[in-house]
Amino acid sequence: METDDDRYRAPALDKGLDILELLAGVDGGLTQAEISKRLSRSPNEFYRMLDRLVRRGYVTRIDGDRYSLTLKLFGLAQLHAPVRRLASYATPLMRDLAQKSKQANQLAVFDRGSAVVIAQQEAPDYWGISIRVGSHISLFDTGSGHVLLAFRSLEEREMMISEHVRSREEVKLTPEFYARLDQIRERGYEMMASAQTAGVYNLSAPILGPDGRGIAALTVPYITLVNAPAAPDISRTISLLQETASQLSLLAGSDVPTPAEK
Template sequence: MSGDDAPDEPRRIKSVQTASRIVSVVQRLSNPTLGDICAELDASKGTIHTYLATLEEEGFLMRDGQSYRLGLRFVTLSESVRNETQLYRAGKEEVDALAARTHEYAHLTLVQRGREVTIYESRGDDAVATDYHLRMRETPQHLHYSASGKALLSQFDDEQVRSILDSEGLAEQTANTITDRDELFATLEQIRERGYAVNDEEEIRGMRSVGAPIRGVDGGVCGAVSVTAPTSRLTGDRFKTEVPKLVVETANLIELNLETAVYDRRR
């Protein structure tokens, strides 16, 4: 091979990519028809129908009349994925305890492809906005407008943050959302110094949250924990000191659980 030749690109299986895109379209559109899916993918009805029939037969899709939705096979697969995640095993009980102590929603999250994914949530006695939290759990979220997302971003170096922003942008959710890169980088530096992040109505009006990063046994960030509550309850000292202290303590406990699990496996 000459010096001018570029290295071979990794090979991809087009049929798998197509099936993945179909599943994503079904999830995003919610109960689309064959025509809806074809329009999204710019493909012939015959081709897409074959894929749909196969995905239905394998349990990945379900057909209800003329529309499609995700199949129940994803339920068992997602449970297997979560149960095999070390962060979930180390953090579940601690997140339950955090929700019980704050009486609000507590979340355990990680980063996947530049977005925030919730792998577990626990509902405190006074928690509200259940529908909102369900939607958030179903779709990976941007990192720059949530407390846990900013906590995660704060643990990346500037080059990694820029790469994520180049890919995902700085979408504006509310008037409080940070949409300027310089402001975001300054905020991330503050988060590194104090050990936690806040979301002051940056994702949805009327809601605040506090999040802290969780470091793995290698010292790198592996997730984040957060508490979300209405502004009427997450205010004053509770917003500035009480809940941040509880969230940081919970992150530290999860880190200890991760470390202990590794130690136990090595014995």
């Protein structure tokens, strides 16, 4: 007698999910032969499925013949309910940050090769720099992008970069760039002159998840307010930014102290 489980089987889908679930629990990737052995099937059964997963960006080849997960699933998950909840929780804190700093601010997450703005708060007075929600910005020349890269593991960092290369143009990153990411992680925030707008400094701090990894970046595009003598200077604004990022990290479930709390 045919059961419901038999009636609704989708062997190709099951095979693809088996591969993804297997690779999710392995560091360093697996060869096609190792995948087939662990899943107790012949190597030929997985050739076409692995090819499709690579072409769709869910799996990548490393060291020639080993397969490893990319961050595409992570990127898709960022657009799901937890991130929407984070944006919702962040709104009153971002509003408070804008009031105290007299500057605009924005929240960005990683998605398929770039940083994506999921929430933004306007400056409370006449002047401020803002960016539209949904905007895709570079990982390599923005404060948000630097922070998103800096607060991930080395392996995840390389996967994020490869996601960018697959979806856009190839980039040449220098040893100095990687050293800068390490400095950002040690310092706890990024401060850099904007590569897009003269007179603006990107101040960015990480939102940490329960495992201590960066899940989002909170950024203040800082401008000097000439006719606002009571506005905080850049040092005080960095402190306000880190305080807000720490509060958001707690809301995200992190119990890891940020550099501002140590």
